[in-house]
Amino acid sequence: MPALQPTPDPEQEALDWFSRLRQPGCDEALRQAFASWCQDPLNARAYAQLEAYWQQLQVPAARPRPRVAKVRRNRAGLCLALLFLMLVAALAWLYWPLMQRLGSELHTDSGERRSVRLADGSTLHLDSASAMNVDLRGRTRQLHLVQGQVYLEVMLDGRAMEVQVDDTRIQVFGTRLQIARHADHDELVVLSGKAAVLQGGDQRLVNAGERVTFSESRINSVEKIDARLADAWRNGQLKARNLPLSEVLERLADYRGQRVWMMNEQAAYQRISGDFDLDHPAQSLERLAADQQLRLHNLLGHWLIVR
Structure with a gap:
């Protein structure tokens, strides 16, 4: 009597193919053989069911973070970077005159x-x-x-x-x-x-x-x-004759290592006359402010704000 042929088992064969296709030695010839095996609808359905079951067993991927949070972080980082650059620029501008002097002969x-x-x-x-x-x-x-x-x-x-x-x-x-x-x-x-x-x-x-x-x-x-009057400063005196107020303030503040910021532009061009002691610039500034009804504010020891 002829030998009985074993009945094909699509589920078992699908499991075999699933394992073989994931081995490191999988080559093109094996993939072509798998494609021929899938020509049978029963085989293709069995493999599809196995693949779907395997996907269900996988650990779900991490949920992506909302893009809004990333955008907020990016904006916060950008703002911090801009603030840092502005601070560096302000310090460089503030100390540039001192750097120039120290670099001169x-x-x-x-x-x-x-x-x-x-x-x-x-x-x-x-x-x-x-x-x-x-x-x-x-x-x-x-x-x-x-x-x-x-x-x-x-x-x-x-x-x-x-x-x-x-x-x-x-x-x-x-x-x-x-x-x-x-x-x-x-x-x-x-x-x-x-x-x-x-x-x-x-x-x-x-x-x-x-x-x-x-x-x-x-x-x-x-x-x-x-x-x-031109060289009176050599004797510690500033003899102003019809000079702009801003220029007189600049000279007195310069002796204190300060830079002037005029808040009142009209007052800056006002012409004044008087004698001022350069060796005591703080007192001279106070007297000038009282005479011209100005308010002086020191900012960080480097700025003289005039209002």
Whole structure:
């Protein structure tokens, strides 16, 4: 009698295929054989049922967190980063003048006045919080006023001298002159001899007893001055004659290492006159505030808020 053929068992064969397909040695030939086996509808149904049962046994995937929380965290991180950058920028802007001074060859601290005799015999008198670089090696002696104010007593030795103030050049032909840097303009005062201010294609010749103000964009007209008042700061006095209130406040606050923030713009341009003690700037500021009906507020020791 012929041998009886075993009856196919689709569930058992599906289990075998399920195991073999997940082995590391599964190759393309095995997958093709599996595809041929699935041609029988009974086999395909058995394998589908096994696959569905296996999916039910799997541990459910972690529920994704709401995107709103992620967006909130991202916004909070962005805000913190912006605040940090703003703080760094504010500190850099606040301490930049001090960094400039410390990086200059000659400098003074707030409230300090200093006289320096150069190798060519010239003398520099530096006002409070001033900084300057000097190069006397070439045919033209080069000076660069970085900050503050300087009074020059120039020794004539046959060489020319130039003072650089940003992009403006001052050619010195005299023996005594004063250069100052303010918040919104710079200033040249000639006490003896002459000097020329050059900026691009524009220039002004300034004689003894005259002053001229200039900025990055223009040179203003030359004016007559009282030479006796110009260098009073060397003796610790600020003799203001018809000066803007903001400039006087700036000079007094500078001696305390502070920067002025004017809350009243109209008052900033008000012209005032008076004598102020630079060696006691706090008392001078209090007297000026009382005379002009101003309110002064110190902020972190670096700012003087004027209302």
